[in-house]
Amino acid sequence: MYTAPHFQNKDNNQFISLFTSIFSTSYDGLFVCDKSGYPLLYNQALLEISGMSMEHLNSFGSVFNLLENGGLPNSASTVAIQTKKMHSSMVSYYNGKKAMLTATPVLNDNKEVQFVVTSVRDVTEINRLQKELEEVQQINTAYQIALEQVKEQLDTQDQLIYRSxxxxxxxxxxxxxxxxxxxxxxxxxxxxxxxxxxxxxxxxxxxxxxxxxxxxxxxxxxxxxxxxxxxxxxxxxxxxxxxxxxxxxxxxxxxxxxxxxxxxxxxxxxxxxxxxxxxxxxxxxxxxxxxxxxxxxxxxxxxxxxxxxxxxxxxxxxxxxxxxxxxxxxKERQEDVSALLFYFFKKLEQKYGIEKKMDTIVLEKCLEYDWPGNIREVKNIVERMYHMSEDSRITLKELPTSILNKTKILIQNIDYNTSEITVPLKDAMEKFEKRYITQMLLQTATMQECADKLQVNISTLVRKKKNLKII
CATH class of the missing domain: 3.40.50.300 (P-loop containing nucleotide triphosphate hydrolases)
Structure with missing residues (x-):
């Protein structure tokens, strides 16, 4: 660390005060541990990014225990302690945030680790924007391909609309x-x-x-x-x-x-x-x-x-x-759905002379739907959306509830024969608990959200996830 000349004569209290202010106001998370992985210093930004509380972090003792017991997805500090070298890695915390970790070991004159300083930079928003950009690009590409195919098929009066x-x-x-x-x-x-x-x-x-x-x-x-x-x-x-x-x-x-x-x-x-x-x-x-x-x-x-x-x-x-x-x-050839949607919209636009565009979320919902009525149902739904929309945009409010409310139930019932139940209550409860937690994890975006819905502490959820071997 370098100290500017005008600050060299300041007393230790001022130096400590400045250091504490920088540490606590840093946008990045900062974590300092000793050579055994026991926390020495950390700031509020670390807790906010990782989703951990002080109690949760302190209850496990060392970072090694925290990692071993599933309290942390992965750690750069432990690698830096073991290798005595700077280590960087990406981590996805249980609260849904992603961060880049950079752990730097501080060595003494004997080349032994004294402590490790780890910076934690939140890259969640960057990743989210990147993902959204990629999704928009993919959807736009799908739009263009489907539209080109529809135009070709309309020009040739060929009624076979497919992409699969x-x-x-x-x-x-x-x-x-x-x-x-x-x-x-x-x-x-x-x-x-x-x-x-x-x-x-x-x-x-x-x-x-x-x-x-x-x-x-x-x-x-x-x-x-x-x-x-x-x-x-x-x-x-x-x-x-x-x-x-x-x-x-x-x-x-x-x-x-x-x-x-x-x-x-x-x-x-x-x-x-x-x-x-x-x-x-x-x-x-x-x-x-x-x-x-x-x-x-x-x-x-x-x-x-x-x-x-x-x-x-x-x-x-x-x-x-x-x-x-x-x-x-x-439902076995979802690639054809977008082409059929565009085709039927184009036919209506040609008939009535009014061009309408689907919102991206509408297309996504249509692509997730199974279409039990097949092409006939697609045609009817498109006609309904076209005439129900009040302007040039097709929004979610034009989608029927049969598509909006469609959910897939993934929890299976516990199989048993009422005349001969051989499964112990403890095993049955464990089986149900595993399926219930698994289902809730699938329905939530983050571990923290899942814990909130289950009304349990996140450390409890992490422990159960590990004990029940939920992937």
């Missing part, structure tokens, strides 16, 4: 399937876009006829046959003239049989005959008509289970399941 690798593979397969005429079975939950994939296959194929879609579960059974096969004049009351069925309408094109699992059992054998012979006979008629069509069927049902229940013909299943594609739900 799994959907890229599915679309690639669909393109290959489009080159032949074999039946295709599309599987997946309701709302995942099976009809869009079916249209895509038709557009990619060489077929010049119509794309005809029919929902097998939406038309009454007594009308479905006449809709599919058509009817001759006089076939039934009111049939004043013959009518072409959907199979004929799809001649040279593609017919999409949605919800094939709901097709009435008697009609399944007739569909099987159409697949095998490429011929149809109208209701009330005797003449057969040649039809050249590609059949794509889709369902969200387990057809194999329906076969076991005698509700779906096994031979028809084999005939339809020549080629198949399983489209995963949105």
């Amino acid at each position: 690798r799994i959907m890229h593979q599915i679309v690639s397969l669909a393109s290959r399937f489009a080159k032949n005429d074999s039946p295709i079975l599309l599987l997946g939950e309701s709302g995942v876009g099976k009809d869009v994939i079916a249209q895509y296959i038709h557009k990619q194929s060489q077929r010049k006829g119509n794309f005809v879609k029919i929902n097998c579960g939406a038309i009454p059974e007594n009308l479905l046959e006449s809709e599919l096969f058509g009817y001759e004049k006089g076939a039934f009351t009111g049939a004043n003239q013959s009518k072409e069925g959907l199979f004929e309408t799809a001649h040279k094109g593609t017919i999409f049989l949605d919800e094939i699992g709901d097709l009435p059992y008697p009609l399944q054998v007739k569909l099987l005959n159409v697949l095998q012979d490429s011929k149809i006979r109208k209701v009330g008629g005797t003449k057969y008509y040649e039809v050249d069509m590609r059949i794509i069927a889709a369902t969200n049902c387990n057809l194999e289970s329906l076969i076991e229940q005698k509700k779906f013909r096994q031979d028809l299943y084999y005939r339809l399941n020549v080629l198949n594609l399983t489209i995963p739900p949105l």
Whole structure:
């Protein structure tokens, strides 16, 4: 330490007073310990940065005991004592703050440690700002990528909106399937876009006829046959003239049989005959008509289970399941959510001429949501947010409670058999305590916040965390 000339004649009391003032008013935390790690001096800044109280710090004795008992995440002082060299490291305190530690050992003439001076600089705010900047940059990048893809897809009128690798593979397969005429079975939950994939296959194929879609579960059974096969004049009351069925309408094109699992059992054998012979006979008629069509069927049902229940013909299943594609739900392809959100917003902006932007937090909430209704739900939510917003910004107040209030419960019940409980009460209580504390740690940002919510001292929480081996 260097002393300026005008201060060299000051008495010791003034020197000590100045030293104490500097020590106590320092923005950085300061900690001085002896060669055994016992605290000698520390300032208020150290306590505020570390989240420790004087009682907590003093109760453990040396820094080595404090570290060993989990009272401190890590220590630069102990390393400096052991190595006799200056040591710097980063520490994440239990109160959520991060700091850079620099411990400098002071050696005597025999090169032995007399004491160690450690400075503690709070870098929490710097790290937080850096993290926020990185997150904003990532979100902006995601915005730009998604917007560019949406613009390209809007320009080409291509309705397949995706960014995920799994959907890229599915679309690639669909393109290959489009080159032949074999039946295709599309599987997946309701709302995942099976009809869009079916249209895509038709557009990619060489077929010049119509794309005809029919929902097998939406038309009454007594009308479905006449809709599919058509009817001759006089076939039934009111049939004043013959009518072409959907199979004929799809001649040279593609017919999409949605919800094939709901097709009435008697009609399944007739569909099987159409697949095998490429011929149809109208209701009330005797003449057969040649039809050249590609059949794509889709369902969200387990057809194999329906076969076991005698509700779906096994031979028809084999005939339809020549080629198949399983489209995963949105919860398994979260990368597609942002692209779909932007796409539906752009469609509404084109229709109504009003551009609207989502707040970052809205996008984050949407990306965390599982979307059980899949693409259909995304479209409905986007339309709701667009029309509910009062200005050009989509904020959290436009999000439905189903998304805002969604939480994942991570605490599991303790398993036991009521007729034979073999777990001792002590073990059961310990198991519950571990899960409860673990859950609370996951829901809080810092150890101090967790301790406050549990209404325990932070030293108690640290001890329990160590004893219960909570990671």
